[in-house]
Amino acid sequence: MSAAPVVDLESRRAPKPRALAQPILTRAGLVGRLRTMAGIGVRMMFHDWLKLAGTLFGVVFAVLLGNFQMGTFLALLGKNRMFVENAQVDVWVTPPGTRQFQTGNPLNDTHLNRARATKGVAWAEPLVLRTAQLALPNGGSEPVSLVGTRAPRFAGGPWNLLKGDDASLLTPNGVIFEDAEREKFGGLNLGSVRELSGHKVQVVGFTWGLLPFAPAYAFAEQETARAILKEPADKHTFIMVGVEPGADKAEVRARLQEAMGDTKVMTRDEYLSEILKYILTETQIGFSFGTSTFMGLLVGLITVALSMFSSVIDNMRQFGTLKAIGSKTVDLALLLFTQAIVYALVGSLIGLGAVAGMVQGMRNPQLTPVLMPEAFGITVVLMLGVCLSASLLALFRLYRLEPAMVFR
Amino acid sequence: MNDNLTPAIDIRGLTKTYGTGALAFQALKGVDLRVDQGEFMMLVGPSGSGKTTLLSILGCVLTPTDGEARLYGEALHGKKESDLPRLRLEYIGFIFQGHNLMSALSAEENIAVPLELRGYSHRAALTEAREVLTAVGLKDKFKKRPDELSGGQRQRVAVARAVAGRPPLILADEPTASLDAESGMQVTQLLKSLCAERGHTVVCVTHDNRIFHLADRTVHIEDGRIVPAPAVH
Numbered sequence: 111m112s113a114a115p116v117v118d119l120e121s122r123r124a125p126k127p128r129a130l131a132q133p134i135l136t137r138a139g140l141v142g143r144l145r146t147m148a149g150i151g152v153r154m155m156f157h158d159w160l161k162l163a164g165t166l167f168g169v170v171f172a173v174l175l176g177n178f179q180m181g182t183f184l185a186l187l188g189k190n191r192m193f194v195e196n197a198q199v200d201v202w203v204t205p206p207g208t209r210q211f212q213t214g215n216p217l218n219d220t221h222l223n224r225a226r227a228t229k230g231v232a233w234a235e236p237l238v239l240r241t242a243q244l245a246l247p248n249g250g251s252e253p254v255s256l257v258g259t260r261a262p263r264f265a266g267g268p269w270n271l272l273k274g275d276d277a278s279l280l281t282p283n284g285v286i287f288e289d290a291e292r293e294k295f296g297g298l299n300l301g302s303v304r305e306l307s308g309h310k311v312q313v314v315g316f317t318w319g320l321l322p323f324a325p326a327y328a329f330a331e332q333e334t335a336r337a338i339l340k341e342p343a344d345k346h347t348f349i350m351v352g353v354e355p356g357a358d359k360a361e362v363r364a365r366l367q368e369a370m371g372d373t374k375v376m377t378r379d380e381y382l383s384e385i386l387k388y389i390l391t392e393t394q395i396g397f398s399f400g401t402s403t404f405m406g407l408l409v410g411l412i413t414v415a416l417s418m419f420s421s422v423i424d425n426m427r428q429f430g431t432l433k434a435i436g437s438k439t440v441d442l443a444l445l446l447f448t449q450a451i452v453y454a455l456v457g458s459l460i461g462l463g464a465v466a467g468m469v470q471g472m473r474n475p476q477l478t479p480v481l482m483p484e485a486f487g488i489t490v491v492l493m494l495g496v497c498l499s500a501s502l503l504a505l506f507r508l509y510r511l512e513p514a515m516v517f518r
Numbered sequence: 519m520n521d522n523l524t525p526a527i528d529i530r531g532l533t534k535t536y537g538t539g540a541l542a543f544q545a546l547k548g549v550d551l552r553v554d555q556g557e558f559m560m561l562v563g564p565s566g567s568g569k570t571t572l573l574s575i576l577g578c579v580l581t582p583t584d585g586e587a588r589l590y591g592e593a594l595h596g597k598k599e600s601d602l603p604r605l606r607l608e609y610i611g612f613i614f615q616g617h618n619l620m621s622a623l624s625a626e627e628n629i630a631v632p633l634e635l636r637g638y639s640h641r642a643a644l645t646e647a648r649e650v651l652t653a654v655g656l657k658d659k660f661k662k663r664p665d666e667l668s669g670g671q672r673q674r675v676a677v678a679r680a681v682a683g684r685p686p687l688i689l690a691d692e693p694t695a696s697l698d699a700e701s702g703m704q705v706t707q708l709l710k711s712l713c714a715e716r717g718h719t720v721v722c723v724t725h726d727n728r729i730f731h732l733a734d735r736t737v738h739i740e741d742g743r744i745v746p747a748p749a750v751h
Contacts, residue, residue, distance in 0.1 A: 128525075130555045130556050130686070130717040131685065131686040131717075131718050132590075132686055133590055133608045133609055133685075134607065134609075134636050134683055135608065136636055136638075137604075137635075137636065137637050138634055138635050138636065138637045138638075139637075142637065142639075143635065148630065150622070153620075153622040153623055153627075154583075154622045157621060158622075189623070190563075229747070255726075271709055301655075407637075410652060427616070427618055428618065428619075428620050430614075430619040431620075432578065432620075433579075434604045434606065435607075435631065436603050436607035436632060436635045437603065437635060438600075454638065512579070513579040513606075514577075514580045516576045516612070516691075516715065517570045517573055517579070517614070517691050518568070
């Protein structure tokens with residue numbers, strides 16, 4: 111202990127006060143109290159590094175798991191929706207009962223002609239899609255989802271092209287394959303000649319990442335595709351429609367549906383929603399990923415709640431002192447909410463950084479989790495909600511804290 | 519006593535009962551007490567005598583069951599729980615048995631907290647904090663956290679926190695209990711001289727008979743009642 115201040119006992123016995131102290135009538139406003147309590151809250155957090163790290167771990171874990179699960183779900187969803195998303199088509203005429211991007215009973219030329227004759231339709235093109243078998247050099251075979259797209263528009267044609275372009279498909283028997291499957295398909299290269307369902311084809315390009323749940327997409331000009339698939343010229347898997355500039359897509363869709371009662375007509379957005387609805391309601395994918403995302407959030411909630419509660423218990427006397435010297439429960443709420451907000455923001459930042467790094471690191475054509483820009487905002491808002499909710503348990507304990515405990 | 523001034527503390531017929539029915543326990547049984555402004559009073563008594571209950575009511579952290587209690591003329595009886603924090607800020611500086619400092623804050627920040635709650639700007643609060651820390655002999659310890667200070671130094675920070683901003687009433691609960699004899703004496707002398715100089719009224723609960731002589735007056739409480747001082751043999 112350092113030396114105590116010298117006290118003159120004589121003068122102590124006959125004190126001469128400059129004036130008797132009087133009641134203090136000034137009070138801090140809400141902003142002042144918030145600043146004071148926020149400052150204490152943050153200092154308390156960083157004073158206990160171990161607890162801070164543990165709590166942040168919970169938040170980061172929730173952010174990582176939630177975003178990773180959501181990103182993987184979106185990637186899986188994208189596998190089913192990628193064709194509709196990328197085909198540059200306004201309205202789809204599909205076989206009745208269509209709920210995802212898959213083949214059904216074929217449509218015919220009557221449907222195609224009715225579509226072309228419908229008011230507001232700028233163009234209508236048939237699309238052929240069926241599985242073909244690619245013969246491998248080793249004698250085996252691998253399936254591909256062969257898409258027949260019609261020149262010169264090439265609606266529903268290849269996208270994400272690494273090599274070649276739409277015009278490459280005009281090469282006689284030219285087919286564009288998926289780059290990720292080159293080895294699997296027996297070492298494909300530009301110019302390689304292979305047999306596709308018994309038809310000799312030449313490799314004229316490669317796409318990147320066009321791997322649906324079904325076999326990888328391969329693209330050919332429609333005449334070539336029909337020859338490979340032995341598909342009659344008047345049979346079509348889908349009819350793709352582009353609406354006239356300024357025309358209302360929903361109205362055109364309604365007219366097409368009226369003209370073709372034996373089909374299911376959907377705008378692009380409706381088709382995408384239909385697929386999403388199908389995945390969520392008819393498969394376990396949505397439930398499975400939703401559950402694990404929820405579990406991640408729950409783990410975050412519980413970790414933060416327990417950590418904040420334990421921090422309050424550990425510092426009960428200090429909180430009691432704060433109450434005794436004039437803080438109200440609402441002031442302590444400001445302190446806890448500040449801590450919750452810091453946990454949420456710092457945890458989200460670290461977690462999102464880690465997710466972005468991981469997604470970038472594991473980027474591949476098979477399945478790369480999708481991290482949408484919206485995920486950043488949603489994550490922060492969600493974690494703010496989680497952390498603020500988690501702080502309520504601690505706040506409830508402080509609400510019940512009697513300031514008189516400081517005298518016990 | 520100075521009859522011209524409103525008493526700092528004026529208590530009449532104060533009772534406090536904990537619990538109800540068969541489990542009811544009456545901790546205070548009609549306490550009458552007057553403490554003048556500027557007085558340094560020690561409240562002494564055995565464990566369970568009602569000292570802490572009386573201090574808690576004076577500290578506005580507990581409401582009485584019956585009777586009247588006034589701080590500087592303002593009635594405490596009949597006040598709602600929600601009114602009490604204002605009264606604490608307005609009238610009282612606390613010194614606790616343990617120093618009860620915020621472990622994450624430095625000495626000056628600990629003192630600044632109640633000042634900021636009273637509306638001081640952060641800068642003004644720190645200025646005042648440094649002044650009182652200097653007054654208690656800790657000029658070189660402004661930035662030290664409690665775990666970097668000795669027991670006596672922590673209690674001096676607690677004294678500084680209590681007197682900062684000049685609240686009229688200082689309530690000290692066994693301020694020497696966690697200190698050795700020498701430190702206890704130094705802290706009490708410091709409290710006495712500082713409060714005399716700054717015009718605070720002090721009520722100090724203590725068991726420590728080595729510091730009784732520093733009080734202007736010693737009040738004895740026993741079994742919930744104020745009693746005459748026991749005879750010294």
